[in-house]
Amino acid sequence: MKIGFIGLGLMGNLMAKNIHKSGFDLTVYNRTSGKTDEFKKLGVKIASSPKELAQRTDVIITMITAAQDVKQILFGKNGVIYGKNKDLVVIDMGTIGPTAAREIAERLEENQIDFIDAPVTGSTPKAKTGELTIFVGGKKEVFEKVKPVLLAMGKNIHYMGGSGLGQAIKMINNQLIAATITALAEGMLLADVLNLNRKLAADVLSTVPALSPMMNLKLSDYVKNEFPLLFSMSNMTKDLKLANYEAKKTKKKLPLAEKNLQLFKKAMKKGLGPRDFSSIIRVID
Amino acid sequence: MKIGFIGLGLMGNLMAKNIHKSGFDLTVYNRTSGKTDEFKKLGVKIASSPKELAQRTDVIITMITAAQDVKQILFGKNGVIYGKNKDLVVIDMGTIGPTAAREIAERLEENQIDFIDAPVTGSTPKAKTGELTIFVGGKKEVFEKVKPVLLAMGKNIHYMGGSGLGQAIKMINNQLIAATITALAEGMLLADVLNLNRKLAADVLSTVPALSPMMNLKLSDYVKNEFPLLFSMSNMTKDLKLANYEAKKTKKKLPLAEKNLQLFKKAMKKGLGPRDFSSIIRVID
Numbered sequence: 001m002k003i004g005f006i007g008l009g010l011m012g013n014l015m016a017k018n019i020h021k022s023g024f025d026l027t028v029y030n031r032t033s034g035k036t037d038e039f040k041k042l043g044v045k046i047a048s049s050p051k052e053l054a055q056r057t058d059v060i061i062t063m064i065t066a067a068q069d070v071k072q073i074l075f076g077k078n079g080v081i082y083g084k085n086k087d088l089v090v091i092d093m094g095t096i097g098p099t100a101a102r103e104i105a106e107r108l109e110e111n112q113i114d115f116i117d118a119p120v121t122g123s124t125p126k127a128k129t130g131e132l133t134i135f136v137g138g139k140k141e142v143f144e145k146v147k148p149v150l151l152a153m154g155k156n157i158h159y160m161g162g163s164g165l166g167q168a169i170k171m172i173n174n175q176l177i178a179a180t181i182t183a184l185a186e187g188m189l190l191a192d193v194l195n196l197n198r199k200l201a202a203d204v205l206s207t208v209p210a211l212s213p214m215m216n217l218k219l220s221d222y223v224k225n226e227f228p229l230l231f232s233m234s235n236m237t238k239d240l241k242l243a244n245y246e247a248k249k250t251k252k253k254l255p256l257a258e259k260n261l262q263l264f265k266k267a268m269k270k271g272l273g274p275r276d277f278s279s280i281i282r283v284i285d
Numbered sequence: 286m287k288i289g290f291i292g293l294g295l296m297g298n299l300m301a302k303n304i305h306k307s308g309f310d311l312t313v314y315n316r317t318s319g320k321t322d323e324f325k326k327l328g329v330k331i332a333s334s335p336k337e338l339a340q341r342t343d344v345i346i347t348m349i350t351a352a353q354d355v356k357q358i359l360f361g362k363n364g365v366i367y368g369k370n371k372d373l374v375v376i377d378m379g380t381i382g383p384t385a386a387r388e389i390a391e392r393l394e395e396n397q398i399d400f401i402d403a404p405v406t407g408s409t410p411k412a413k414t415g416e417l418t419i420f421v422g423g424k425k426e427v428f429e430k431v432k433p434v435l436l437a438m439g440k441n442i443h444y445m446g447g448s449g450l451g452q453a454i455k456m457i458n459n460q461l462i463a464a465t466i467t468a469l470a471e472g473m474l475l476a477d478v479l480n481l482n483r484k485l486a487a488d489v490l491s492t493v494p495a496l497s498p499m500m501n502l503k504l505s506d507y508v509k510n511e512f513p514l515l516f517s518m519s520n521m522t523k524d525l526k527l528a529n530y531e532a533k534k535t536k537k538k539l540p541l542a543e544k545n546l547q548l549f550k551k552a553m554k555k556g557l558g559p560r561d562f563s564s565i566i567r568v569i570d
Contacts, residue, residue: 098479121493133492133493135489156492158489160481160485160489161481161482161485164479165479165480165481168475168476168479168480168481168486169476169481169486169489169490171475171479172472172475172476172481172486172490173490173493173495175468175471175472175475176465176468176469176472176490176495176496176500177495179464179465179467179468179471179541180461180464180465180468180495180497182464182541183460183461183464183465183468183541183542184461186460186464186539186540186541186542187457187460187461189532189537189539190453190456190457190460190528190531190532190539190542191453191454191457193531193532193534193535193537194383194449194450194453194456194457194531195450195453196445196446196450196453196454196457197446200445200446201454201457204420204443204445204454205454205457205458205461207418207441208406208418208458209497209498209499209502210458210461210462210465210497210499211461211497212465212494212495212496212497212500213494214494214495215461215497217494243475246475246478246479247474247475247478249478250478252474252478252570253569253570254471254474254475254569255471255544255547255548255569256464256467256468256471256541256544256545256548257468257471257475259540259541259544260541262540263540263541284538284539284540285537285538
């Protein structure tokens with residue numbers, strides 16, 4: 001299986017390297033060409049356009065932040081659809097939401113290209129070790145075909161069903177992370193208000209059933225009042241927007257997720273976009 | 286140490302029995318006298334008023350829902366302060382909030398009575414097995430003195446510092462539980478909206494770092510759409526009110542906890558007060 005990879009950012013860079021390490025025949029493309037240099041040194045082939053990448057490979061993986069950019073890469077000038085060979089499969093591993101994933105799946109299908117949505121969770125530490133959790137939506141037989149390359153990047157691979165359902169569970173997962181971390185931040189502010197030392201509060205909270213592993217991971221951020229970057233405020237804001245958008249599309253409301261999005265937007269306005277999302281505590285007062 | 290117990294409700298009943306089983310000399314009082322019958326059968330002594338209970342015991346434990354009722358028992362007609370003997374210690378184990386706990390501590394101190402706030406978590410299953418988690422606020426030496434009786438009811442006992450700090454961490458804990466369960470409910474509604482089967486979503490969510498043990502416990506409620514009573518909506522509403530009240534007192538706001546309280550109030554209006562708080566999903570739409 002010849003693999004093409006597009007989007008060598010923080011995550012994609014590490015994921016592509018694991019594909020290469022696993023012995024797959026890898027070709028990469030990146031809009032910012034500087035990012036391909038280290039791959040050239042590793043002996044990885046470089047394509048000059050998504051179209052060229054499609055001509056040379058069997059599976060194309062995209063790891064790009066915005067849905068609009070994924071569409072440009074696939075359907076724009078010199079896009080993937082213009083270079084497709086027989087049996088091409090496209091796997092999008094970014095978080096673009098179920099609606100965009102379903103739109104892309106449909107449009108690719110019109111071009112006889114199979115599509116899998118396969119967003120990931122675990123951030124850079126798990127991307128580096130090839131232990132990402134991957135949520136998959138799309139045709140089962142297409143998933144089975146590309147599973148070996150997913151296993152080069154991830155450990156826990158969950159097949160969720162048809163197109164967009166990988167994105168669906170990712171939305172839910174990130175909405176939960178965002179809500180629980182904002183709640184933790186409010187809990188720490190409540191400790192301040194009540195003159196309860198944050199360190200002592202954190203020590204006790206780390207032992208109670210109310211705390212998730214993710215909340216436990218972030219406890220020390222609030223004790224030290226330092227927020228090392230693991231997942232950016234801007235990415236989490238994007239994901240919360242997607243979750244609320246999907247609910248609104250069917251005339252549903254998620255009141256807590258909506259209020260949380262307001263807080264995240266406030267953080268963005270305050271310039272916290274590139275910071276870790278746990279710094280949400282800075283806009284609560 | 287002679288122990289007096291007031292408030293033989295769902296939780297208090299089980300806690301008092303564990304004190305009796307541990308071999309302490311126990312006397313109970315309850316406003317609803319029918320609740321003392323089974324204790325009489327066990328050979329436990331019955332007092333006819335809080336005053337009489339205070340005259341006969343060294344430590345009085347109150348396990349009563351509302352702060353106002355605790356104050357009535359302590360300071361009202363035939364209240365505890367009128368029957369105090371030398372070295373009496375009062376331990377309140379309900380969830381009444383830091384402000385009420387500090388008021389009570391002060392007023393008891395004026396009457397030369399020591400006070401410990403020691404709210405619990407773990408609900409009836411842990412109350413039954415004597416494995417409650419207990420959060421303690423008050424003077425360290427008073428805590429050390431009454432620790433043996435706390436150990437008859439609980440396993441993890443956390444001394445948090447001065448008066449009200451047991452209540453403080455309990456507020457934070459319950460605010461976290463309320464927020465995380467509402468977020469889980471919204472996650473499940475998002476699954477519905479996205480045509481993702483709740484059972485499949487729950488299976489995957491049970492494996493991710495975003496889920497706390499408490500959320501994991503409640504996952505099956507949302508899959509079955511049944512909400513067996515573990516902790517009532519009305520009690521959780523009370524606790525969320527207390528958390529928001531404490532923040533407002535110092536001109537702080539907890540936006541997510543405030544929005545969540547709105548939802549809980551809506552559930553109360555809908556008559557869900559006696560139901561488990563996980564049925565909060567019924568007012569999200």
